[in-house]
Amino acid sequence: MNKLSDYSAHIEKVLRDIEYPGGVLTSLYEPISYAMQAGGKRIRPSLLLMAADSFGLKAEEAESAAVGIELFHNFTLLHDDVMDASDVRRGRPSVHARWDVNTAILSGDTMLTLATQAICRVPDSCLREVIDTFNRMAIRVYEGQRLDMDFETSEDVTLDDYLRMVADKTGALLGASARIGALIGGASEKDASRMEEYGMMLGLAFQIQDDWLDVFGDPSTFGKPIGGDINNNKKSYLLLSALSQEGPEAVAIREAMKFPAGPGKVTTVTRLFEKAGVSEKCRAAINSYSKKALAALKATSLSEEAREPFRLIVEKLTGRKK
Amino acid sequence: MNKLSDYSAHIEKVLRDIEYPGGVLTSLYEPISYAMQAGGKRIRPSLLLMAADSFGLKAEEAESAAVGIELFHNFTLLHDDVMDASDVRRGRPSVHARWDVNTAILSGDTMLTLATQAICRVPDSCLREVIDTFNRMAIRVYEGQRLDMDFETSEDVTLDDYLRMVADKTGALLGASARIGALIGGASEKDASRMEEYGMMLGLAFQIQDDWLDVFGDPSTFGKPIGGDINNNKKSYLLLSALSQEGPEAVAIREAMKFPAGPGKVTTVTRLFEKAGVSEKCRAAINSYSKKALAALKATSLSEEAREPFRLIVEKLTGRKK
Numbered sequence: 001m002n003k004l005s006d007y008s009a010h011i012e013k014v015l016r017d018i019e020y021p022g023g024v025l026t027s028l029y030e031p032i033s034y035a036m037q038a039g040g041k042r043i044r045p046s047l048l049l050m051a052a053d054s055f056g057l058k059a060e061e062a063e064s065a066a067v068g069i070e071l072f073h074n075f076t077l078l079h080d081d082v083m084d085a086s087d088v089r090r091g092r093p094s095v096h097a098r099w100d101v102n103t104a105i106l107s108g109d110t111m112l113t114l115a116t117q118a119i120c121r122v123p124d125s126c127l128r129e130v131i132d133t134f135n136r137m138a139i140r141v142y143e144g145q146r147l148d149m150d151f152e153t154s155e156d157v158t159l160d161d162y163l164r165m166v167a168d169k170t171g172a173l174l175g176a177s178a179r180i181g182a183l184i185g186g187a188s189e190k191d192a193s194r195m196e197e198y199g200m201m202l203g204l205a206f207q208i209q210d211d212w213l214d215v216f217g218d219p220s221t222f223g224k225p226i227g228g229d230i231n232n233n234k235k236s237y238l239l240l241s242a243l244s245q246e247g248p249e250a251v252a253i254r255e256a257m258k259f260p261a262g263p264g265k266v267t268t269v270t271r272l273f274e275k276a277g278v279s280e281k282c283r284a285a286i287n288s289y290s291k292k293a294l295a296a297l298k299a300t301s302l303s304e305e306a307r308e309p310f311r312l313i314v315e316k317l318t319g320r321k322k
Numbered sequence: 323m324n325k326l327s328d329y330s331a332h333i334e335k336v337l338r339d340i341e342y343p344g345g346v347l348t349s350l351y352e353p354i355s356y357a358m359q360a361g362g363k364r365i366r367p368s369l370l371l372m373a374a375d376s377f378g379l380k381a382e383e384a385e386s387a388a389v390g391i392e393l394f395h396n397f398t399l400l401h402d403d404v405m406d407a408s409d410v411r412r413g414r415p416s417v418h419a420r421w422d423v424n425t426a427i428l429s430g431d432t433m434l435t436l437a438t439q440a441i442c443r444v445p446d447s448c449l450r451e452v453i454d455t456f457n458r459m460a461i462r463v464y465e466g467q468r469l470d471m472d473f474e475t476s477e478d479v480t481l482d483d484y485l486r487m488v489a490d491k492t493g494a495l496l497g498a499s500a501r502i503g504a505l506i507g508g509a510s511e512k513d514a515s516r517m518e519e520y521g522m523m524l525g526l527a528f529q530i531q532d533d534w535l536d537v538f539g540d541p542s543t544f545g546k547p548i549g550g551d552i553n554n555n556k557k558s559y560l561l562l563s564a565l566s567q568e569g570p571e572a573v574a575i576r577e578a579m580k581f582p583a584g585p586g587k588v589t590t591v592t593r594l595f596e597k598a599g600v601s602e603k604c605r606a607a608i609n610s611y612s613k614k615a616l617a618a619l620k621a622t623s624l625s626e627e628a629r630e631p632f633r634l635i636v637e638k639l640t641g642r643k644k
């Protein structure tokens with residue numbers, strides 16, 4: 001295996017083979033199984049396995065930790081969907097919509113502990129480093145989610161606030177995935193930190209790209225309705241970047257954001273974004289973080305050949321997929 | 323220190339001195355600080371410290387794990403209060419009532435990871451044993467909560483079902499507290515298992531006692547309104563024990579449980595419980611589990627003197643405090 005899609009297919013199979021308790025505990029574990037079967041790119045566990053492989057060629061020892069990372073990611077989706085009142089996830093009812101809020105809370109809690117258990121199934125030699133990385137990352141993810149929720153009612157969110165939030169909410173998990181994989185593979189502390197930096201920068205590029213696709217993406221491949229962020233008054237990179245500028249566009253956008261949600265608002269704000277040059281600013285930011293990811297990767301002791309699949313991830317995740 | 327109250331006062335001080343992040347993260351950490359300052363007997367962390375002390379006289383090495391156990395316990399309270407829609411906790415608004423449901427979910431999640439971090443601050447020599455015990459316990463607590471919720475809508479809950487639920491929801495945490503303390507103190511695997519058994523049996527005795535106090539307790543010291551379980555149609559030890567008997571009382575209780583909530587229902591059902599001899603059955607069960615706790619304690623390698631404070635906990639927690 002050396003491509004992301006190979007690892008992704010492998011982890012998909014591992015996830016499919018997990019057997020959850022049944023009987024009287026079906027009401028606790030069935031929603032977990034449901035959430036874990038939802039598919040997706042499995043980018044985080046794949047990155048973990050790939051990192052383990054690159055440093056030590058022992059991906060099987062990293063398999064459980066990879067499952068743990070994916071369990072953690074899906075736990076956050078269960079709880080985030082409750083908090084955001086999102087009833088749809090990957091084209092299916094979210095867990096609280098399919099069952100109820102209590103189920104999403106409790107099965108989510110269970111997933112967090114199952115994730116921690118899976119993460120702990122690593123060799124003794126790296127247990128402390130791995131569990132510490134995992135816990136630190138988890139705290140950052142909660143802090144990022146809290147900031148994201150607080151942004152909704154705040155009128156003075158800056159681009160820097162946004163970047164901190166994304167680093168916590170999205171970057172930390174990709175960074176931890178790469179770092180934990182490297183640690184299990186036996187990487188030096190220096191290499192592990194550089195891989196973490198690679199994942200973090202990849203996460204920032206990826207999230208800004210996601211914000212960009214939400215406005216300028218192709219409706220047939222994006223998976224969510226285009227303009228959702230505009231209609232939800234989300235403090236996206238595009239909006240904050242537009243508002244940080246002086247000039248008539250910023251004033252006009254501020255006014256247009258007060259429109260009621262609907263296609264008219266999306267069209268108007270999108271046009272103003274274009275006039276304000278926001279799309280170009282976004283692409284520049286994505287390029288900048290992609291470059292930082294690649295620079296961190298290059299600073300590791302990995303050979304150019306070993307770095308190649310990681311380089312392809314950056315290209316794939318942040319390429320212009322309009 | 324050798325009495326529960328000494329340890330309890332000590333851990334209270336440790337908890338009071340914890341500094342939580344502020345600034346933009348106040349909205350995440352203030353509810354945690356609020357929940358952790360609510361007081362209570364601090365029985366679980368005290369038991370952990372006491373066990374560490376008894377086996378190795380190094381309670382300071384166990385302090386962080388004790389904080390972790392209390393963080394975990396309070397995390398479950400935050401989420402349970404959301405699931406049970408309980409707006410009051412220890413005479414104050416619960417977190418979701420004082421803030422909102424999203425805050426209770428997210429600050430609760432944060433507490434679980436903070437708990438895991440604290441639990442991991444133990445010597446390397448026992449890290450794996452301790453974290454494994456903690457995670458296994460956490461899973462049992464969620465399973466117990468799920469069973470408890472499912473009991474609400476089930477008509478055929480047996481006494482055995484109830485005991486399994488209580489062992490998971492209440493016993494496992496007391497058992498893990500005693501076991502983790504023993505492990506940090508350097509106890510043998512045999513001693514650690516016996517201490518866990520002691521905590522588990524203590525938990526069962528304690529919960530049945532709590533059910534008994536809910537009906538027969540002294541309103542001035544119980545802390546909750548007497549008869550709450552009857553009004554909430556809770557499958558308590560008393561109700562399940564009464565219904566498991568043949569005879570006219572069981573039939574009458576089944577009918578009386580259909581009454582609307584109120585003092586009339588409480589009085590009627592209480593009188594029927596008395597006629598059915600349920601109070602005595604309860605006391606017998608409490609005595610039986612207390613004895614099992616003491617037997618497990620006696621089977622450890624601890625001296626009679628070292629066992630004494632643990633014996634006093636059993637006496638104190640399960641004594642007839644009508």
